[in-house]
Amino acid sequence: MVTIGDVATRAGVSRSTVSYALSGKRPLTEEVRRRVAVAIDELGYTPNAGARALATSQTKVLGLLAEFLPDEFAPAMMQYFLGVTETARTFGYDVLLISEPDGPAALHRVLASRMVDGVVLLNVAEHDDRLGVLRDTGRPGALVGLPADPDGVDVFDLDFPETGRAMVAHLGELGHREIVLVSQPEHVVQRGGAYVRRLRDAALDEADRRGITLHAAFGPADQTQVGSFLHHLLDAHPGATGVLLNNEAAAAALPAVLDARSASVPDVLSVVGRWSADFARYFSLPYSFVESAPDRLGEMAVRQLVRRIEQEEAAAEPHVVRLLPPVLVDRGSTGAPRG
Amino acid sequence: MVTIGDVATRAGVSRSTVSYALSGKRPLTEEVRRRVAVAIDELGYTPNAGARALATSQTKVLGLLAEFLPDEFAPAMMQYFLGVTETARTFGYDVLLISEPDGPAALHRVLASRMVDGVVLLNVAEHDDRLGVLRDTGRPGALVGLPADPDGVDVFDLDFPETGRAMVAHLGELGHREIVLVSQPEHVVQRGGAYVRRLRDAALDEADRRGITLHAAFGPADQTQVGSFLHHLLDAHPGATGVLLNNEAAAAALPAVLDARSASVPDVLSVVGRWSADFARYFSLPYSFVESAPDRLGEMAVRQLVRRIEQEEAAAEPHVVRLLPPVLVDRGSTGAPRG
DNA sequence: TCCAATCGTCGAACCGGTTCGAATGGCGTG
DNA sequence: CACGCCATTCGAACCGGTTCGACGATTGGA
Structure with a gap:
């Protein structure tokens, strides 16, 4: 050598x-x-990277903590990876991919051993055990996902409450009076996916304010079951003229379901969901949706992380919580209610 | 500290x-x-990981070189990640995720700077520029994807020729005499995706041996176009009683296409494809398929890589090319030809 | 009782960079 | 012509581990 x-x-x-x-x-x-x-x-x-790291105590590596959950839609995570790795590279950083089931332990390991200069946490839960570890070490960290207590970290996420409101308002202004919301399953919420509840609560509130009847359901994340679930749901609410989706599996299954029911969009049913453009592309979803912007969130997280690592003055700045306002991509799947 | x-x-x-x-x-x-x-x-x-690496010249990190190609189905790559990171962790290794567009340069960077002890290359092309870099440094590397010259590296891949033969043989034995094969698009082949051609050539050969008419086509990878492509293809070959798929986008689009044509499976058409179980799950594909086993390939690659890194005697062993024999997962989408 | 072998621990060198204070050289100026 | 200053380069210390040879203490045997 x-x-x-x-x-x-x-x-x-x-x-x-x-x-x-x-x-x-x-x-x-x-x-x-x-x-x-x-x-x-x-x-x-x-x-030699090791020697340099030893001398400078900078590794030029960022940790990316992701959890592969069997019941979540794995491909969605790919978009985050892309945003994170690409942005990291433009700043001269490499990315250490950490997917251990025991997140807190893994986080402690890479931070304490000084393998990384900072970390991006994906899929942050309401009460996330990784946050304690991160705060203890005092190293910079950026989150994608809003926890209950975002103290000492920078947070980036979609504004889920506003997304819920926007979806209801959109249909409300078209004249809909009875609509259905399909959320992620209960166990996602219990695991800490508070975003599900935040969107749901805001949607219910907005519906209430507008005098709209909103049937809010938690749909399965399993592709084999979600089809029949949707059928039952639509059967149970024959008066509903609109469908809101905050559940990827349900979105993927909806075209076949509506086809089977001969329910054309938007004549019979109006449809709006929340997912990413890539997701829509892969599944050829012909519906309007609020862009969840995973690549953009990943990029923002890394930008801020690098700032904190490299600029001393930035390290002392107050931490930010940046919630992206919902942006509706119109695919023409909404219109005035039937009848 | x-x-x-x-x-x-x-x-x-x-x-x-x-x-x-x-x-x-x-x-x-x-x-x-x-x-x-x-x-x-x-x-x-x-x-301190840096200090340890300096003293031992071992980083306990593996490089994972992936390329995010816009026209390939990104989620499929996720399964490889899973297999690689999980296996690496069981051996005490972390994974550096490298997704730079300039693969050779990135590879040289991480190897020369001694950031990693070895690398896994995904999506290896027929003539892959990264191989030269890898050989020059003399560090251990494991490939997923079979290059023209696999000298000095360990290779793991699905046996694509055998997969092509198996699919044709399967339909042939059921009595089919005219079938259709949808491959990945031409530009994937040109970029070095020789596996597309290997499967195709073997399928054509096997069809020839059995006196079967095989219409081999290259379908688009773009979800917006592949639907009408399939319609045209089936229109062009009304006598075909079976469809073989080596194209993820086409597979995802097929249910809607067949539905539109009222072509029931397997009564009107028999269908067999090549993809992974997870892919089938995400897209609710009701067809029999040859499992492409990305997680298993990732695992095998890492196991071998770690062996070469850690065991001196293993470092001298001859390099292996391990091609997984095709395994058909029967979903009942094939039967005797109609009429 | 003395010596040798063995066991457990220490000290120093080394891995390959970075960084700070000091030394060296050339130049301009008085 | 001598001096001082500035620009440029050097040498040594340090980052935090690992590893090897050596040393001291203990034990066993003669």
């Missing part, structure tokens, strides 16, 4: 000079700079 | 003794071992 010493010898300078040539932290003669560059090139030198 | 020196002081021993207590590489008195354990516990000591 070629080290900085080899480069120094070849260029006829000291090791420290090579280091300065690399970092530019001290002025050097053009001549020396050139000789070092040539030596590096000829020897094919790349600094 | 608490270092090994702090622990040593607190336990009243030397730094090296603490190190030996941690690694167990030399015998210690029970008393000393206990005192060190207590000190570690009280101080909350965790070894």
Whole structure:
């Protein structure tokens, strides 16, 4: 392995000079700079990351904590990965992917061993055990998902309450008086997915304010069951003229269900959901939806994280909670109610 | 930050003794071992990964090189991630996720800087530029995807030729004489996805041997276009009684297409494809398929990689090319041809 | 009782970078 | 021509572990 010493010898300078040539932290003669560059090139030198980390206590690596939950729609997580890794790379960071079931332990391990300069936590629950670990170490962290107590961390998430309101308001203004909401299953909520409840509560409130009847249900996340669930739900509320979706599996299953019922959209039923553009693409969903913007959230989280890591003044700034306002992508799946 | 020196002081021993207590590489008195354990516990000591890497030249990190291609089905990649990260963890390794567009450069960067002990390359193309980089550094690497020249690396992949033969044979034995094959689009092949061609060629050969007419087509990967493509394809070959799929987008679109044509399965058409169980689950695909086993391939790649890293004798063993024999998951979507 | 072997622990060197203070050289100026 | 200053480079210490040879204490045998 070629080290900085080899480069120094070849260029006829000291090791420290090579280091300065690399970092530019001290002025050097053009001549020396050139000789070092040539030596590096000829020897094919790349600094040893471990040694550098030891000396600078900076690894240029970010931790990405994700949990693969069997009942959640795994592909959705991919979009976060993309936003995080791409943004990290533009700032010169690599990403350590951590998917252990025991999140707190894994987090402690990578932070305490100084493998990473900061972490992005995905899928943050209402009361997330990882937060305690993160606060104890005092290292910077950015969350995707709003916990009950966001103290000491930066939070990025979709504004779920506003999303719920916007969806109800959208149908309400078209004249709908009775609609249905399909949320993620109960166990997602219990696991800490408070966003499900936040959207639901806001939707119920907005419906109430507008005098709209809103039937709020928790649908299964299992693709094999969600179809019949939707049938039953629609059977149970024959007067409903609109469907709101906050459940990916239900969204994927809806086209077949409506087709089987010969319920055309938007003539018979108006449909609005909450998912990502990529999700809509993969499943060819022809419905209007509020973009959940996973790639954008991942990018924002990393940007802020890097700021905190690299800029001393930023480290002292108050922590932010940034909730993206809902943006409706219109696919023409809503209209005036039938009859 | 608490270092090994702090622990040593607190336990009243030397730094090296603490190190030996941690690694167990030399015998210690029970008393000393206990005192060190207590000190570690009280101080909350965790070894610094950078320092350890520097001293041992082992990082306990594996690189995972993936490319996010816009026209490939991104969620499929998730299954590989799962297999790789989980297996890595059972062996005490973390995973550095590298998704840069410039694969060779990224690979060189992480290998030359000694950030990782070895790499897993996903989606390996027929002639993959990353292989040259990998061979030059001489570090261990495991591939998922069979390149033209697998010298110096371990390769794991589905046996695509056998998969093609098996699918044709399956329908052939049921009595089908004219069938259709939908492959991935041409540009996937051109980018190096030789597996597409390997399956196709073998299928054509097998059909030839059995006197079966096989119409082999390259379908679009774009969900918006693949539906009408399938309609045209089936219109063009009204005599076909079976459909083979080696194209995820086409598989996802097929149920709606067949429904629109009132072509029931397997009465009117028999269907067999190649995808993963998770893919089938997400898209509720009711068809028989050859399992492409991404999680299993990821696991095999990591197992072998770790063996090469950790066992000196393994490092010298000849490299392997392991092609998984196709396993058909029967969902009852095939039967005797109509008429 | 003395010596040798064994066991357990220590000290120092090393891994490959970074960084700070000091040394060296060239230049301009008095 | 001598001096001082500034720009540039060097040397040494340090980051936090691991590892090897050596040392001291204990034990066993002669």
